[in-house]
Amino acid sequence: MHWCRFLDGDEAAYGVVDGDSLRRMTGSPFAGGTAGGEVRPLSEVKLLIPCVPPTFYAAGANYRAHLAWAAQALGGSGQPPPRADIGYRANNGLIAQDEAIVIPRDAGGPVQVEGELVAVIGRTVKGLTRENALDCVLGYTIGNDVSERTWQRGDRTLWRAKNADTFAPMGPWITPGLDPERLEVITRVNGEEASRYRTGDAIYSFVDFLVETTKYVTLYTGDVMWLGCDGATPDITPGDVVEIEIPGIGTLRNPVAGE
Amino acid sequence: MHWCRFLDGDEAAYGVVDGDSLRRMTGSPFAGGTAGGEVRPLSEVKLLIPCVPPTFYAAGANYRAHLAWAAQALGGSGQPPPRADIGYRANNGLIAQDEAIVIPRDAGGPVQVEGELVAVIGRTVKGLTRENALDCVLGYTIGNDVSERTWQRGDRTLWRAKNADTFAPMGPWITPGLDPERLEVITRVNGEEASRYRTGDAIYSFVDFLVETTKYVTLYTGDVMWLGCDGATPDITPGDVVEIEIPGIGTLRNPVAGE
Numbered sequence: 001m002h003w004c005r006f007l008d009g010d011e012a013a014y015g016v017v018d019g020d021s022l023r024r025m026t027g028s029p030f031a032g033g034t035a036g037g038e039v040r041p042l043s044e045v046k047l048l049i050p051c052v053p054p055t056f057y058a059a060g061a062n063y064r065a066h067l068a069w070a071a072q073a074l075g076g077s078g079q080p081p082p083r084a085d086i087g088y089r090a091n092n093g094l095i096a097q098d099e100a101i102v103i104p105r106d107a108g109g110p111v112q113v114e115g116e117l118v119a120v121i122g123r124t125v126k127g128l129t130r131e132n133a134l135d136c137v138l139g140y141t142i143g144n145d146v147s148e149r150t151w152q153r154g155d156r157t158l159w160r161a162k163n164a165d166t167f168a169p170m171g172p173w174i175t176p177g178l179d180p181e182r183l184e185v186i187t188r189v190n191g192e193e194a195s196r197y198r199t200g201d202a203i204y205s206f207v208d209f210l211v212e213t214t215k216y217v218t219l220y221t222g223d224v225m226w227l228g229c230d231g232a233t234p235d236i237t238p239g240d241v242v243e244i245e246i247p248g249i250g251t252l253r254n255p256v257a258g259e
Numbered sequence: 260m261h262w263c264r265f266l267d268g269d270e271a272a273y274g275v276v277d278g279d280s281l282r283r284m285t286g287s288p289f290a291g292g293t294a295g296g297e298v299r300p301l302s303e304v305k306l307l308i309p310c311v312p313p314t315f316y317a318a319g320a321n322y323r324a325h326l327a328w329a330a331q332a333l334g335g336s337g338q339p340p341p342r343a344d345i346g347y348r349a350n351n352g353l354i355a356q357d358e359a360i361v362i363p364r365d366a367g368g369p370v371q372v373e374g375e376l377v378a379v380i381g382r383t384v385k386g387l388t389r390e391n392a393l394d395c396v397l398g399y400t401i402g403n404d405v406s407e408r409t410w411q412r413g414d415r416t417l418w419r420a421k422n423a424d425t426f427a428p429m430g431p432w433i434t435p436g437l438d439p440e441r442l443e444v445i446t447r448v449n450g451e452e453a454s455r456y457r458t459g460d461a462i463y464s465f466v467d468f469l470v471e472t473t474k475y476v477t478l479y480t481g482d483v484m485w486l487g488c489d490g491a492t493p494d495i496t497p498g499d500v501v502e503i504e505i506p507g508i509g510t511l512r513n514p515v516a517g518e
Contacts, residue, residue, distance in 0.1 A: 088348075156320065156344050215419075216423040219351070
């Protein structure tokens with residue numbers, strides 16, 4: 001069972017996905033909504049991003065192989081930060097299942113993809129403990145942290161390197177009941193596997209991020225936390241199709257276009 | 260004339276402020292709303308943050324005296340970035356007029372304030388030109404970019420140094436019809452002037468930021484762009500009252516408390 005957000009006529013609505021079909025919900029999964037509508041084939045609906053986050057958090061530098069890669073490719077230290085310290089992305093970059101990643105005309109490249117587990121916060125919380133931290137999570141979805149490496153190396157911030165329009169595919173839906181430390185993230189470009197890693201290899205766990213962040217920051221219903229990536233970060237070019245699969249959730253799929 | 264957002268019973272509403280009084284609007288200033296309700300004394304309403312931004316942009320490192328200060332205090336290069344490159348803040352930090360800035364218990368300090376001009380975007384735009392850039396602006400408000408300097412020096416990102424809860428006072432309202440290059444920003448702590456600078460001294464103008472940002476990023480209705488600060492960044496401690504005044508807009512006032 002998954003919760004999706006989809007276009008019902010002109011209106012954004014939540015639905016419950018079961019296999020290849022969907023039923024519209026009364027209300028949203030954040031407010032205890034349940035499936036109430038008629039059964040429709042999933043293939044006939046336009047999926048939207050599964051939520052519009054009040055704040056879009058992103059963990060960077062949280063896997064050893066990615067740190068080693070970044071040290072070499074981007075000039076980082078290769079050292080993990082001394083604590084789980086979160087960063088931010090911008091909502092303008094978010095796109096949904098099947099929408100195109102558009103590479104800006106003047107991108108120096110390479111443009112690469114980073115497949116990530118994404119946690120969706122289900123209620124307002126602060127001061128979480130290790131014991132109760134995961135109780136605030138509604139479920140998990142998939143993110144693709146598209147990155148333009150020339151800009152990532154040269155700019156003062158990640159504003160266009162990781163936040164250009166269409167650079168943050170997220171979806172296809174939200175899945176409850178998973179263990180975030182025991183998932184696998186597989187990236188395919190044009191059907192060929194290009195990267196695979198396990199979330200259990202993260203330097204700081206998702207619980208670490210929740211506990212550390214909520215010492216100072218209130219998380220709100222619908223906030224999302226992208227949890228970083230490990231291993232290879234495959235290149236993409238216009239005409240490609242990129243898929244991020246997390247077994248248990250599903251597959252986030254986006255074509256790539258030039259501006 | 261200013262547009263404010265305020266609490267009308269249990270409901271957030273927009274109002275038109277004229278002198279010491281306010282009238283509730285039909286709709287919002289983003290959608291051509293007009294003042295329609297009865298006249299109320301401004302002193303009797305609870306002001307809210309003037310909008311809830313889909314994305315909260317912030318320009319850093321945009322004034323020479325601030326860069327020189329940051330080079331000395333935080334170890335920066337002192338050099339301006341080669342182009343107007345925007346950063347981000349998080350909505351959890353936003354508080355309204357008269358709400359308390361709360362300094363976290365374990366802040367190493369100093370905690371300082373940075374008074375800033377804030378632009379409020381009035382409609383969805385991309386690919387702005389120098390000629391039409393300012394047409395997308397609904398108006399201007401005031402921001403106080405509260406900063407914990409120990410965390411700003413030591414952390415990988417600004418997540419808690421500038422985004423801890425209550426660290427982003429914004430208000431008191433939105434004022435249309437101003438020239439963003441010809442404003443003065445005055446900071447007072449406990450009634451004593453502690454900083455004063457002119458927006459015309461910025462390295463990159465607001466138009467530079469709008470044109471450069473919208474090459475890659477769509478700005479949406481209600482997005483805010485905080486425009487950086489110059490000069491001294493006064494210390495605050497619990498018990499203080501900090502005021503940021505921009506003549507033409509008004510005064511953003513917040514007390515300071517300890518956690």
